[in-house]
Amino acid sequence: MSTVRHIILLLLLGCGALHAADLTPQQRFDKANNLYQQNQYSDAARIYQGLIDDGYTLENLYFNAGNAYYKSNRTGQAIYNYEKALLRNPDNRSVAHNLALANQRVQGFTDELPLLFFQKWWIQWEHLHSPNGWTTGSLVLFWLLIGGILAYLLVSRLNNGIMRIVISVVGVCFCLYLFMSVFTYTAAHSHETGIVMSSGIKAKAAPDQNGKDLFELNEGMKVQVLDATAEFCKVQLSDGKTGWVACDEVKRL
Amino acid sequence: MMVCQVKIRKWALSLFFCLGTLFSASAQDFRFTTNVSSTRVAQDEPFQLQFLLENASNISSFQPPSFNDFEVLQGPSQMQGTSIVNGRRSDYLALIYVLQPKRVGNFTLAGATARVNGENKRSNPVTIEVIKSAHGAASAPSQPPVSQQPFPPRRSSPDDEYTEGILRKGEDVNAKLRKNIFLKVDVDKTNLYEGEQLTATYKLYTRLPTNSSVTRVPAFKGFSAKDIELPNPPQASTERLNGQLFKVFTIRKTLLFPLQSGALELDPVEVDNQVRLVKMVHNNQKRSRDPFEDIFNDPGFKDPFNDPFFDDFFNRPEVSYEDVPYKIQSTPVKITVKPLPADLKPASFNGAVGNFNMTAAIDKTNLSTDDALTLKITVSGQGNVNLMNMPKVDIPNSFEKYDPKVTDNIEKNSNPLSGSRQYEIALMPLEAGDQTIPPVEFSYFDPVAHAYKTIKSEPFNIHVTAGKQNKRDKQDFSVDKNVLIPVHRAPQHWTKDSGYLLGSLWYWILLALPLLALVLGIIYRKRLTYQQNNMALLKHRYANKAALKRLELAARYLKEGKDHAFYEETSRAVWGYLSHKLQIPFADLNKELIQSKLSSRHINGTNTQQLFELLDNCEMALYAPAQSNDKMQGTYQQAVKVISQLEDELKTKQPVV
Numbered sequence: 040m041s042t043v044r045h046i047i048l049l050l051l052l053g054c055g056a057l058h059a060a061d062l063t064p065q066q067r068f069d070k071a072n073n074l075y076q077q078n079q080y081s082d083a084a085r086i087y088q089g090l091i092d093d094g095y096t097l098e099n100l101y102f103n104a105g106n107a108y109y110k111s112n113r114t115g116q117a118i119y120n121y122e123k124a125l126l127r128n129p130d131n132r133s134v135a136h137n138l139a140l141a142n143q144r145v146q147g148f149t150d151e152l153p154l155l156f157f158q159k160w161w162i163q164w165e166h167l168h169s170p171n172g173w174t175t176g177s178l179v180l181f182w183l184l185i186g187g188i189l190a191y192l193l194v195s196r197l198n199n200g201i202m203r204i205v206i207s208v209v210g211v212c213f214c215l216y217l218f219m220s221v222f223t224y225t226a227a228h229s230h231e232t233g234i235v236m237s238s239g240i241k242a243k244a245a246p247d248q249n250g251k252d253l254f255e256l257n258e259g260m261k262v263q264v265l266d267a268t269a270e271f272c273k274v275q276l277s278d279g280k281t282g283w284v285a286c287d288e289v290k291r292l
Numbered sequence: 293m294m295v296c297q298v299k300i301r302k303w304a305l306s307l308f309f310c311l312g313t314l315f316s317a318s319a320q321d322f323r324f325t326t327n328v329s330s331t332r333v334a335q336d337e338p339f340q341l342q343f344l345l346e347n348a349s350n351i352s353s354f355q356p357p358s359f360n361d362f363e364v365l366q367g368p369s370q371m372q373g374t375s376i377v378n379g380r381r382s383d384y385l386a387l388i389y390v391l392q393p394k395r396v397g398n399f400t401l402a403g404a405t406a407r408v409n410g411e412n413k414r415s416n417p418v419t420i421e422v423i424k425s426a427h428g429a430a431s432a433p434s435q436p437p438v439s440q441q442p443f444p445p446r447r448s449s450p451d452d453e454y455t456e457g458i459l460r461k462g463e464d465v466n467a468k469l470r471k472n473i474f475l476k477v478d479v480d481k482t483n484l485y486e487g488e489q490l491t492a493t494y495k496l497y498t499r500l501p502t503n504s505s506v507t508r509v510p511a512f513k514g515f516s517a518k519d520i521e522l523p524n525p526p527q528a529s530t531e532r533l534n535g536q537l538f539k540v541f542t543i544r545k546t547l548l549f550p551l552q553s554g555a556l557e558l559d560p561v562e563v564d565n566q567v568r569l570v571k572m573v574h575n576n577q578k579r580s581r582d583p584f585e586d587i588f589n590d591p592g593f594k595d596p597f598n599d600p601f602f603d604d605f606f607n608r609p610e611v612s613y614e615d616v617p618y619k620i621q622s623t624p625v626k627i628t629v630k631p632l633p634a635d636l637k638p639a640s641f642n643g644a645v646g647n648f649n650m651t652a653a654i655d656k657t658n659l660s661t662d663d664a665l666t667l668k669i670t671v672s673g674q675g676n677v678n679l680m681n682m683p684k685v686d687i688p689n690s691f692e693k694y695d696p697k698v699t700d701n702i703e704k705n706s707n708p709l710s711g712s713r714q715y716e717i718a719l720m721p722l723e724a725g726d727q728t729i730p731p732v733e734f735s736y737f738d739p740v741a742h743a744y745k746t747i748k749s750e751p752f753n754i755h756v757t758a759g760k761q762n763k764r765d766k767q768d769f770s771v772d773k774n775v776l777i778p779v780h781r782a783p784q785h786w787t788k789d790s791g792y793l794l795g796s797l798w799y800w801i802l803l804a805l806p807l808l809a810l811v812l813g814i815i816y817r818k819r820l821t822y823q824q825n826n827m828a829l830l831k832h833r834y835a836n837k838a839a840l841k842r843l844e845l846a847a848r849y850l851k852e853g854k855d856h857a858f859y860e861e862t863s864r865a866v867w868g869y870l871s872h873k874l875q876i877p878f879a880d881l882n883k884e885l886i887q888s889k890l891s892s893r894h895i896n897g898t899n900t901q902q903l904f905e906l907l908d909n910c911e912m913a914l915y916a917p918a919q920s921n922d923k924m925q926g927t928y929q930q931a932v933k934v935i936s937q938l939e940d941e942l943k944t945k946q947p948v949v
Contacts, residue, residue, distance in 0.1 A: 064786040072781045094788040103779040110776070133777040140776060174793040178802050185806035189813040224794045 064095055072103065080110035091120075098127040102134050109137065114144045114259040115236040115290070122234065122261070122292050129162050145259035146238070149278045170223035177216035184209045233274070233289035235260040242282025246271035253282040262289060321382070322347050326403055326415040335396050336425045338365050341389045343404045343415055346382050350409050357402040357417075359391060366390040393422040465569070465616060472499040473565055475543075475622035477558060483628045486553045487645030487676050488739040489708045490515075494543040494561045494622060499536065503566040506543055507619075510559035514629075515548040516679055520705045547709050549645075549676045553631035557624050565618040632737050638746050640684055644736035646675010646708070650683065652732040652749035662759030664720050667752075669732055672712030677702055682715050683734035689775075690727055690756075692720040724758040835872030836939050839865045843932060850924050856914065858924055862931050863910035866903070869935055873942055883907070895941050903934050 071086035087104035105120035121138040142148050187206040190197045238258040243250030246268050262274035272286040329340040367389035374383050403415035478493040528539045652669045687693045702711030729752040737744050793799050842865030849858035871878045874889040890900055909927055
């Protein structure tokens with residue numbers, strides 16, 4: 040009886056896989072969660088990855104994908120996803136915890152220096168709004184600013200000093216929002232950090248296959264990408280060592 | 293009391309006797325005989341005396357008879373063996389003496405006594421007749437009796453070694469060497485599995501006295517080798533090959549474990565020999581050859597080169613010896629190594645081949661996080677113990693694992709290699725709670741059964757209590773510190789990543805729209821202020837037009853002959869024009885004001901005169917009607933002329949404000 044049920048379940052799963060596109064994202068998410076619960080981590084990771092590839096970039100989705108990758112022993116992917124989740128919300132304690140666990144698996148892992156207080160403040164400030172939030176805010180403030188100026192100009196009753204102060208405050212806010220919007224946009228598009236995706240990679244002294252070996256990179260290491268040619272990237276480890284590796288080996292955040 | 297004891301003893305003895313006879317009867321034809329090579333010997337002639345125990349078991353003592361009238365030249369030497377005569381197998385033990393009579397006469401040697409199976413046995417006595425020496429007694433006393441006395445030939449003796457050491461005339465040295473010295477490699481198998489044990493023995497076979505040294509030892513490429521210790525100095529054994537006896541020295545005995553599959557080769561061993569050959573010198577020809585052989589046949593000369601007698605003998609002028617260098621090499625041995633079967637290879641297999649047993653144990657099941665426990669894994673058995681890897685143990689993350697301590701206990705010179713290897717792994721619990729270490733699994737390949745075998749231990753359940761942690765541990769040992777936070781299962785708000793608004797066209801359009809509004813607003817505002825500032829100017833600008841409109845109306849009245857309406861309209865046109873042009877409110881209009889305004893613009897002379905004339909005409913016509921049609925026509929013409937002239941002048945002469 041139970042075997043029959045299993046077969047039916049398998050068939051259903053097979054059909055489900057065929058019609059994965061028809062399922063709602065929430066159904067796919069739930070399916071992956073169930074697979075994870077049944078210790079089928081690789082399958083779960085595949086579904087999470089599919090959702091991410093479809094453009095759903097939720098913090099919790101990245102977190103779950105990181106867990107599934109961690110459990111299926113793909114440390115590089117796990118760390119990549121945790122870092123992605125952290126980029127969305129640096130205050131997520133559970134992501135930070137699991138990232139620390141995953142980093143324990145990284146050979147030669149060197150912890151990053153703790154951030155100074157103003158860096159922390161800056162990051163908190165940066166994440167006050169999402170990048171699009173900053174942009175929308177700047178738009179709204181701009182409309183307010185223009186409306187204010189128009190009112191000041193056209194309505195003689197509002198043509199006074201208080202209105203002028205209000206307009207200048209809104210103007211400053213608009214500039215701030217516009218700056219933050221541009222900043223977050225460039226930060227999101229710079230891809231300056233990356234995660235090493237396989238183990239035993241030799242960092243070379245020059246962007247060339249025949250370069251002298253300097254040190255070894257292992258799966259899951261977080262590196263700063265300082266420079267890049269078509270094939271090679273100059274990476275820096277958190278302990279300051281720099282070297283060239285093939286860009287394919289580093290998945291940029 | 294005493295009597296009783298004696299009786300018991302007697303009884304026991306008789307019982308033993310009975311049992312003894314019974315046993316002897318049941319044994320296969322026990323015989324104990326004395327044989328002599330000859331019962332009639334010359335006085336200086338040695339002879340052989342042999343005591344033969346056939347089918348004797350459990351010989352505890354042997355007592356030869358007294359040889360008072362004989363000199364023992366040699367013995368007792370012992371010989372043991374099995375003979376099958378007419379299908380009947382019998383074991384024998386022979387004790388051999390070589391005797392030489394001292395005197396002439398008849399002598400009886402009593403039988404020897406032996407204790408067999410706890411019973412005293414006696415062999416038969418023999419009588420020897422000693423006759424006078426045939427050679428005469430002259431030479432006998434002057435020389436040592438042993439060296440000169442030839443023994444009767446005993447070809448059957450096993451000790452006929454080194455008889456080939458004499459180079460006979462016409463013999464080829466090389467052929468002789470080749471025949472009598474060679475190397476041989478013994479392997480117990482040539483077709484085996486990877487990792488299976490192979491025993492290779494390198495042996496030197498020789499029938500010649502030689503001084504040999506090994507110059508090249510095999511490297512055993514592709515094998516892991518473990519040498520068996522050989523006695524030093526090397527001990528020779530004898531081996532019969534093609535009916536000839538050889539002395540065999542084992543050069544090297546090695547246990548080999550192939551590390552790779554395929555066709556492998558055991559390297560040859562190279563040995564340098566210095567063979568000492570004896571050469572007959574011509575003047576010695578007349579000597580009988582027998583004595584030489586017999587001397588070498590002497591079993592007492594185990595090591596003839598160290599014997600002073602030997603040197604003495606060979607330094608004699610009749611013979612010379614020669615050291616011939618001879619290099620020999622063994623033939624390489626081809627070994628075929630089969631790879632281990634790939635199918636059905638268990639996941640836990642890591643190279644052990646042989647026959648093993650594994651035990652795993654932990655030293656405690658109840659401990660605190662301050663404590664450590666030891667997992668002890670012992671693998672013992674026969675096979676490649678020295679090459680074994682540690683069985684894989686999946687230590688849960690909740691334990692800190694230290695590198696194992698490996699203790700080897702390999703039995704010395706065991707063949708096949710056997711022993712045990714012990715791994716001790718120290719484990720530090722990191723979390724409190726009930727923990728389980730999964731079973732330790734060990735797999736090996738049994739080459740005899742051609743199959744993989746797996747041994748699995750029991751899983752270990754450990755109860756860990758929270759210990760008194762020092763400050764570092766506060767975080768590390770808390771429950772779930774090392775457990776992954778599980779996935780979030782709550783429904784999510786599914787929105788696709790819409791890209792960055794900043795980069796989109798919409799953003800810039802939305803940003804541009806209010807700017808446009810602002811521009812429009814500013815323009816509007818500008819116009820508004822302009823209009824507010826120039827209302828009078830506008831009126832002034834349209835004054836001419838309004839006047840002309842009035843004059844058109846007046847012209848209509850003129851045609852219709854309505855003279856009153858005509859004059860009224862004409863005067864309005866002129867007055868309105870002046871009011872707008874000079875920006876004087878309509879109510880304030882009078883001739884003086886107009887005069888001053890116009891003069892302030894430097895408009896004087898005929899125009900002003902005509903203007904006032906026209907105004908007077910109109911006023912007059914209004915209050916004194918009945919004007920002729922021509923007069924009306926003239927007034928109209930005058931009005932048009934005055935207004936247009938005034939317009940021209942006002943345009944050229946801007947007011948000074």
